Amino acid sequence: MRALRRQPVDRTPVWLMRQAGRYLPEYRQVREQAGDFMALCRNPELAATVTLQPLERFDLDAAILFSDILTVPDAMGLGLYFETGEGPRFRHPVRDAHAIDALPIPDPHQDLGYVMDAVAACRSALAGRVPLIGFSGSPWTLATYMVEGGSSKNFSVCKAMLYDQPQAAHRLLAKLAETVIAYLQGQIEAGAQALMIFDTWGGVLDPIRYREFSLAYMERIVSGLRATEQGRETPITLFTKGGGDWLPWIAETGCDAVGVDWTTPLDRARAAVNDRVALQGNLDPCVLHAQPAVIRTEVDRCLREYGNGSGHIFNLGHGIHPDIPPDHVQAMVQAVHELSPPYHDVPARTATP
Amino acid sequence: MRALRRQPVDRTPVWLMRQAGRYLPEYRQVREQAGDFMALCRNPELAATVTLQPLERFDLDAAILFSDILTVPDAMGLGLYFETGEGPRFRHPVRDAHAIDALPIPDPHQDLGYVMDAVAACRSALAGRVPLIGFSGSPWTLATYMVEGGSSKNFSVCKAMLYDQPQAAHRLLAKLAETVIAYLQGQIEAGAQALMIFDTWGGVLDPIRYREFSLAYMERIVSGLRATEQGRETPITLFTKGGGDWLPWIAETGCDAVGVDWTTPLDRARAAVNDRVALQGNLDPCVLHAQPAVIRTEVDRCLREYGNGSGHIFNLGHGIHPDIPPDHVQAMVQAVHELSPPYHDVPARTATP
Numbered sequence: 185m186r187a188l189r190r191q192p193v194d195r196t197p198v199w200l201m202r203q204a205g206r207y208l209p210e211y212r213q214v215r216e217q218a219g220d221f222m223a224l225c226r227n228p229e230l231a232a233t234v235t236l237q238p239l240e241r242f243d244l245d246a247a248i249l250f251s252d253i254l255t256v257p258d259a260m261g262l263g264l265y266f267e268t269g270e271g272p273r274f275r276h277p278v279r280d281a282h283a284i285d286a287l288p289i290p291d292p293h294q295d296l297g298y299v300m301d302a303v304a305a306c307r308s309a310l311a312g313r314v315p316l317i318g319f320s321g322s323p324w325t326l327a328t329y330m331v332e333g334g335s336s337k338n339f340s341v342c343k344a345m346l347y348d349q350p351q352a353a354h355r356l357l358a359k360l361a362e363t364v365i366a367y368l369q370g371q372i373e374a375g376a377q378a379l380m381i382f383d384t385w386g387g388v389l390d391p392i393r394y395r396e397f398s399l400a401y402m403e404r405i406v407s408g409l410r411a412t413e414q415g416r417e418t419p420i421t422l423f424t425k426g427g428g429d430w431l432p433w434i435a436e437t438g439c440d441a442v443g444v445d446w447t448t449p450l451d452r453a454r455a456a457v458n459d460r461v462a463l464q465g466n467l468d469p470c471v472l473h474a475q476p477a478v479i480r481t482e483v484d485r486c487l488r489e490y491g492n493g494s495g496h497i498f499n500l501g502h503g504i505h506p507d508i509p510p511d512h513v514q515a516m517v518q519a520v521h522e523l524s525p526p527y528h529d530v531p532a533r534t535a536t537p
Numbered sequence: 538m539r540a541l542r543r544q545p546v547d548r549t550p551v552w553l554m555r556q557a558g559r560y561l562p563e564y565r566q567v568r569e570q571a572g573d574f575m576a577l578c579r580n581p582e583l584a585a586t587v588t589l590q591p592l593e594r595f596d597l598d599a600a601i602l603f604s605d606i607l608t609v610p611d612a613m614g615l616g617l618y619f620e621t622g623e624g625p626r627f628r629h630p631v632r633d634a635h636a637i638d639a640l641p642i643p644d645p646h647q648d649l650g651y652v653m654d655a656v657a658a659c660r661s662a663l664a665g666r667v668p669l670i671g672f673s674g675s676p677w678t679l680a681t682y683m684v685e686g687g688s689s690k691n692f693s694v695c696k697a698m699l700y701d702q703p704q705a706a707h708r709l710l711a712k713l714a715e716t717v718i719a720y721l722q723g724q725i726e727a728g729a730q731a732l733m734i735f736d737t738w739g740g741v742l743d744p745i746r747y748r749e750f751s752l753a754y755m756e757r758i759v760s761g762l763r764a765t766e767q768g769r770e771t772p773i774t775l776f777t778k779g780g781g782d783w784l785p786w787i788a789e790t791g792c793d794a795v796g797v798d799w800t801t802p803l804d805r806a807r808a809a810v811n812d813r814v815a816l817q818g819n820l821d822p823c824v825l826h827a828q829p830a831v832i833r834t835e836v837d838r839c840l841r842e843y844g845n846g847s848g849h850i851f852n853l854g855h856g857i858h859p860d861i862p863p864d865h866v867q868a869m870v871q872a873v874h875e876l877s878p879p880y881h882d883v884p885a886r887t888a889t890p
C-alpha cells in the first residue's frame with residue numbers, strides 16, 4: 185500500500201497477476217471440487233480458499249480476488265459459457281445500437297452479489313495479513329468480448345463498430361464505465377483495499393482510438409471512484425497491455441499506479457510518467473520458464489531498471505502461465521526480497537509537482 | 538522503387554501485405570484448383586497467377602511474391618503441414634543443441650527451387666508493369682515456429698530457449714540468417730527487385746532480447762546482402778510488428794525502409810528514424826472492415842501523419858484479413874491515389890546526414 189502511494193518502503197513489494205491459478209496443484213484440486221471455473225467464482229468460500237493459496241506458498245505482499253473480468257457482461261445478460269479449448273464465449277453478443285440500449289446496468293449487490301461475497305470472504309480470511317486487491321476489466325476490454333462474442337484474434341467486429349457506429353460504441357462503453365464504477369465501489373465496500381483495472385486489449389488500438397474508446401472510459405471510472413470518500417482513499421492501478429507508448433496519458437488519468445508490460449523497460453517507463461505514479465511490473469512471464477539462476481538475474485535487471493526509491497510494485501508483465509513450476513515462482517519472490525532492499529536505502533525521490 | 542530510396546515521386550505508392558489472398562474470390566478459386574496452400578506455393582505458374590490477381594483489380598504499385606515464410610524451415614527438414622483450424626505445424630520441432638547442429642542449410646536452387654521458379658514466373662508475367670517484392674521471415678520469427686512446432690500464444694518454449702540455452706539459440710539464429718541470405722540472394726537473381734523481411738514476432742520480446750536475438754540477425758542479413766553488387770542495389774524493408782519503440786535501432790541496420798504497425802503514428806515514426814529510411818504503413822487492417830467513407834478519412838489521416846515529401850510507401854500495418862470486401866480495398870487504393878499528390882508538391886526533405 186505504501187509503494188502504491190510512493191511512500192518509503194524497506195523492500196520492493198511483490199505479487200503476481202493470476203497468482204491464484206492453474207500452475208498450483210492445490211488450485212486445480214479446488215477447481216475440480218467446484219466443478220467448473222465459473223462455479224468456483226460463484227462460490228465465495230472456495231474463491232477465498234484459492235485466493236489465499238499462493239500466500240501459503242510464497243511470501244507475497246498482496247492478494248488479488250479470485251474472479252474473472254467477464255462476470256460483468258455475464259451479469260448484463262450475455263450468457264457466459266466456456267467451450268473447451270475455445271476460451272470464454274457469450275450466447276448473446278451485442279452488435280448494434282438496439283442491443284446496446286437494451287443492456288441493463290447490473291446492480292453489484294443484486295446481480296453480482298457472489299463477487300461481493302467473495303471479496304468479503306477473502307478479506308475476512310486474510311485477517312489483515314496482506315491487502316486485498318479488487319479488480320475489473322476496462323470498458324473497452326469488456327466490450328471486445330461482448331461484441332465479438334468471445335476471444336478474438338483480429339478484433340474485426342468490435343473495431344468495425346468503432347469506425348462505423350462510433351456513437352453506439354460510446355453508448356456501450358459509457359454503460360460499461362457506469363457499471364464498473366458501481367462494481368468496484370461495491371468491492372471497496374465489501375473489503376477491497378486497492379483496485380486494478382485490466383485493459384488487456386487496449387494495445388490493439390491505434391493511439392487515437394485508444395484515447396477515445398479505452399483511456400477516456402478508464403479515466404471516467406477513476407473520477408467516478410474518486411467522487412466518494414472511500415474511493416478517494418483506495419489506490420487504483422491501470423494496466424493497458426501493449427500501452428508502453430501511452431504511459432504519460434495513462435498517468436494523467438488520476439490513477440495511483442500504472443502496470444507496464446515487458447516490452448517497455450522500467451527506467452523508460454519511469455521517465456515517461458515523470459514519477460507521478462507508481463509502476464507495476466514488468467518481468468516477461470516467460471522468464472518463469474527459465475532456470476532459477478536466470479530468474480534471479482532477470483529480477484535483478486528489473487529492479488535495477490526501476491532504480492532507487494519507492495513506487496515500484498514488482499510483478500509480471502502479464503498473467504502467470506499455467507505451466508510454470510511453483511518453485512520458479514518461489515525463486516522470483518525470494519530474489520525480489522533479497523535483491524531489492526539496497527534500492528530503498530536511499531531517500532525516495534520526491535514527485536515532480 | 539523511388540519512394541523506397543526517398544527520391545521524389547508524384548504520389549504515394551501503395552500495396553498491401555497479403556494482397557494476393559483469401560479475400561479475393563479469384564484467389565480462392567485457384568487455391569481450390571491447386572489442392573492446398575503449399576501446393577499453390579509449389580506451383581510456379583499458379584503462384585504467379587495469384588501474385589498478379591490483385592493488380593488486375595486494383596491500381597497497386599508493387600507485387601509481392603505469393604509464398605510463405607515457412608518454406609525455409611520446411612526446406613530444413615522440419616516437415617511443414619497444415620492442420621485445419623490450427624494453422625501451420627511442424628512434424629519435427631527443433632528444441633535442443635543437437636537438433637540445431639543437425640539442421641542443414643538449404644540451397645535455394647536445389648531445396649527451394651520452386652520459390653526461385655515462382656519469382657521468375659512472377660517477374661516474367663509482370664513484364665515490367667510494377668516491381669516485384671521478394672521476402673523472407675526473420676530468423677527469430679522462423680525460429681519461433683521451428684522451436685514451438687507451429688503457431689504459439691505465449692512463445693514459452695522458444696523464449697525459455699533464449700534464457701536457458703542462449704548459445705543454442707544463437708547457433709539456430711545464425712544458421713537461419715545464413716539460410717535467409719542465400720534465399721533472398723537467390724530471389725534477387727531470379728528477379729526480385731525489392732526485398733522485405735517479416736519479423737512478425739519480434740514484438741513479443743523485451744528490448745534486450747529483441748536486439749540480441751532478432752534485430753542482430755536481421756542486421757546480419759542486410760550486411761550479407763549488401764556484400765554483393767546486386768544485393769547492394771536492392772532495397773530492403775524490415776518490419777517488426779509491435780516494434781514501434783525500436784524504430785531507431787531498426788533504421789540503423791542499413792535497411793532502406795522500415796514497416797510500421799498502426800500503434801505508432803507515422804509522424805512519430807518519422808521523427809524516430811530521423812528521415813534516414815523510408816517508412817511503410819500503417820493503416821490498421823481493421824479499418825478495411827469499415828465503410829468506404831471511413832476508409833478514406835483514415836487514409837487521409839495516415840498520409841497527413843507522414844507529411845510532406847517522399848519516403849512513404851502506403852500499406853496496412855499488418856496483412857489484410859481474409860474477410861475484407863474487395864471494394865473496400867478499392868476505396869483505400871483510390872483514396873491514396875487521390876489524396877496523396879499534394880504531399881509531393883513540395884521539395885522532399887533532405888535526409889539528415
